[in-house]
Amino acid sequence: MRKSWSERIGFFLLTLAGILVLFILGVILLDIFSKGIKTISWEFLTQPPREGMTKGGIFPAILGTFVVSLITVIFAVPLGMFAAIYLHEYARPGKMTRLIRLSIRNLSGVPSIVYGLFGVVLFVQMFKFGTSLLSAGLTLGLLTLPWTITACEEALKTVPQSYREGAFALGATKWYAIRTNVLPYAVPGMLTGVILGLSRAAGETAPILFTGAAFFIPHLPKSLFDQFMALPYHLYILATQHQAIEKVRPIAYGTALVLLGLIFLLNLSAVWIRYRYRQRMRG
Amino acid sequence: MDKNIKMFVRNLNFYYGNVLALKNVNLDILTNHVTALIGPSGCGKTTFLRCLNRMNDLVEGARVEGQILLDGEDIYSPEMDSVQIRRRIGMVFQKSNPFPKTVFENVAYGLRIDNPYSKAELTARVEKSLKDAALWEEVKDRMNDRAFELSGGQQQRLCIARALAVEPEVILMDEPASALDPIATLKIEELIQELKKKYTIVIVTHNMQQAARVSDYTAFFYLGELIEVNRTEKIFTRPSLKRTEDYITGRFG
Numbered sequence: 001m002r003k004s005w006s007e008r009i010g011f012f013l014l015t016l017a018g019i020l021v022l023f024i025l026g027v028i029l030l031d032i033f034s035k036g037i038k039t040i041s042w043e044f045l046t047q048p049p050r051e052g053m054t055k056g057g058i059f060p061a062i063l064g065t066f067v068v069s070l071i072t073v074i075f076a077v078p079l080g081m082f083a084a085i086y087l088h089e090y091a092r093p094g095k096m097t098r099l100i101r102l103s104i105r106n107l108s109g110v111p112s113i114v115y116g117l118f119g120v121v122l123f124v125q126m127f128k129f130g131t132s133l134l135s136a137g138l139t140l141g142l143l144t145l146p147w148t149i150t151a152c153e154e155a156l157k158t159v160p161q162s163y164r165e166g167a168f169a170l171g172a173t174k175w176y177a178i179r180t181n182v183l184p185y186a187v188p189g190m191l192t193g194v195i196l197g198l199s200r201a202a203g204e205t206a207p208i209l210f211t212g213a214a215f216f217i218p219h220l221p222k223s224l225f226d227q228f229m230a231l232p233y234h235l236y237i238l239a240t241q242h243q244a245i246e247k248v249r250p251i252a253y254g255t256a257l258v259l260l261g262l263i264f265l266l267n268l269s270a271v272w273i274r275y276r277y278r279q280r281m282r283g
Numbered sequence: 284m285d286k287n288i289k290m291f292v293r294n295l296n297f298y299y300g301n302v303l304a305l306k307n308v309n310l311d312i313l314t315n316h317v318t319a320l321i322g323p324s325g326c327g328k329t330t331f332l333r334c335l336n337r338m339n340d341l342v343e344g345a346r347v348e349g350q351i352l353l354d355g356e357d358i359y360s361p362e363m364d365s366v367q368i369r370r371r372i373g374m375v376f377q378k379s380n381p382f383p384k385t386v387f388e389n390v391a392y393g394l395r396i397d398n399p400y401s402k403a404e405l406t407a408r409v410e411k412s413l414k415d416a417a418l419w420e421e422v423k424d425r426m427n428d429r430a431f432e433l434s435g436g437q438q439q440r441l442c443i444a445r446a447l448a449v450e451p452e453v454i455l456m457d458e459p460a461s462a463l464d465p466i467a468t469l470k471i472e473e474l475i476q477e478l479k480k481k482y483t484i485v486i487v488t489h490n491m492q493q494a495a496r497v498s499d500y501t502a503f504f505y506l507g508e509l510i511e512v513n514r515t516e517k518i519f520t521r522p523s524l525k526r527t528e529d530y531i532t533g534r535f536g
Contacts, residue, residue: 171366
């Protein structure tokens with residue numbers, strides 16, 4: 001029997017859409033890669049910018065992004081993880097829990113610039129952390145929290161109820177059961193979600209714009225309360241704010257490539273962790 | 284109270300939200316005997332079983348009325364710790380649920396909760412539990428294998444060993460053989476005969492022959508009510524109620 005025409009047309013259109021998306025993505029990546037790769041050198045990765053950012057490297061920005069991401073992780077991961085454990089394992093289902101969950105879902109859709117403004121008010125001004133690594137890291141942490149909580153909750157959902165009940169039936173307390181028979185199987189899934197959230201945060205410009213990222217500082221940050229340079233912000237400056245945009249274009253492409261590489265590495269590690277996790281759950 | 288009565292259930296009502304799932308159940312569970320709970324699906328026998336070790340506490344909207352005594356103590360009294368209750372009343376689930384750990388760690392799980400044992404003592408207790416569950420010979424060289432690598436019947440006996448390891452007084456079994464082939468089922472049934480020497484056993488089963496083979500007492504549940512309870516041979520030969528007879532002879536259910 002021959003396939004119906006509507007089936008064929010449907011299949012064709014879906015394939016076309018898939019190819020088109022891949023094609024567009026491919027062109028962007030290829031463009032960044034081909035133009036950026038020429039700039040990448042040992043000096044570029046390890047030296048600070050020189051001569052009004054027209055020469056030298058982007059090391060302070062790499063370091064800044066790394067440190068700020070680290071603060072984000074230290075702040076958002078435990079908080080998000082425990083919030084997810086509370087929501088999934090302890091909170092009684094009801095109006096309140098539904099409301100909390102709905103708020104979290106909504107927060108993940110709030111534009112990042114709003115988080116930036118919120119960070120200024122809360123961390124920079126109220127807590128008096130100033131425009132600093134700490135303020136920016138915490139702001140990015142807030143940004144990733146909804147993602148982290150949701151990802152951690154999803155990971156908890158994948159642990160079969162029978163692991164909990166089996167532990168309770170042996171006289172385990174709730175926390176003991178969660179600690180020994182739920183978390184070990186949920187943590188890899190949690191990490192996957194956390195890393196994906198982080199890779200999004202690492203590429204954000206808006207939240208760090210007012211909270212700590214600097215246009216250019218000749219020295220590396222010495223404490224958590226110093227301003228810093230970051231890859232996405234550096235890229236933004238080179239692409240739109242520099243006095244010689246055409247001249248620094250290769251550096252902008254190089255910066256973009258480094259940022260992409262960093263995010264690619266993060267995502268790759270998420271894939272790897274998920275793969276290991278599947279192996280483990282299979283037993 | 285008669286000291287042969289291990290668990291004493293009076294006027295037990297159980298609600299899921301507003302739904303009354305068990306109506307005024309009264310039952311004595313005798314020490315070192317096997318009590319079988321039979322009845323059609325949805326009749327409340329599993330719900331009843333899960334009331335006995337307060338497993339239903341974990342269900343949202345669950346509410347219990349009435350009395351369940353364990354050795355004369357009300358297990359639902361506010362001073363009673365459900366965690367301690369579950370240590371005295373073990374449970375084997377319908378679908379074997381080994382944890383994704385090694386064979387050894389599965390059996391050791393309950394023992395590690397307060398972790399009062401030395402390594403040697405732990406090993407000895409694990410071995411003893413596996414022997415009691417008639418599984419030792421099959422797994423003694425596989426202690427570090429993943430529990431999921433065992434056969435279905437072995438996994439269920441592993442779960443029984445895990446329950447035995449914490450030395451409960453009562454063991455609740457929820458259709459422990461429903462997912463097993465006849466040979467594995469037979470092994471579980473032989474095991475139950477062996478275990479009742481040391482433990483009090485309550486078993487839910489859909490299988491009439493199984494109830495007849497393994498139990499001393501049989502309780503027939505229907506639509507949330509305990510219809511009839513008696514010595515098993517009586518229930519299966521001369522039930523006093525027509526509804527019981529209809530069910531065990533397969534006229535409905």
